[in-house]
Amino acid sequence: MLASLSALSLAGAGHGRYSSAGNSAGFVAFVLFIVMLELLLVAAFYVGGAIAWMGVYTKAGYPWWVGLVPFYNSWVLVKIGGRPESNFWLQIIPYAGIYWTILSLNNVSRSFGKDPAYTVGLLFLPWVFASMLSFGQARYLGPSYVDPARAYQGYPQGYAQPHGQPQGYYQPPAAPQPPYGQLQPGGYGQPYPPSGGIPTQSGTPGDRPESGPRNHPEGGPGTE
8 A cells, every 4th residue: 555655656756857847848949939030030130121221332332242241331331421430430339329320321311312301211211211222213422421631632512432433633524625726715816916906807808908009099199
């Protein structure tokens, strides 16, 4: 009798240990499933954002894969807007970094000819508005923010040269030259009048008066 009771108690204790181990394994499996699901969602969100910004980098002259590289994509985005590279580090500062991020996004939108309202869209709906910049008709006009330290280079006010283009001084377009044989506008190159202030006569050779002594009427000078 006592032996039977002991066997039953031992069997119950073993079953309790097995059930607790099974519950622990199921809980660990559930936690791993949640973690993997979150990682997949984060990866999908990150890749989707990189695709949305892909055209912004290519239009500015950078490779398409820049959007896939963490931190480096934000660094390049600051340069696309024309901000100093130090602004990237200012974006990492808690709370204050929000202000510098908004400034960088505003310069990016202005670099594509957009107004500040478009910056609000980039801030709250980045996938939608970044895709419009990447795959729409927007054209990159160059960095909208010109660093005062680079102002001496002579770029036009408001926009500098895009990435990948040769740097140099800005030269305004030359004025059109008149065809060969024609006088330049403004009177430059016109012949001087002859001595005495009498202007030369224009026209065909048949319209000009004949050279030589002028005939005088009778009784005038030169008659005998």
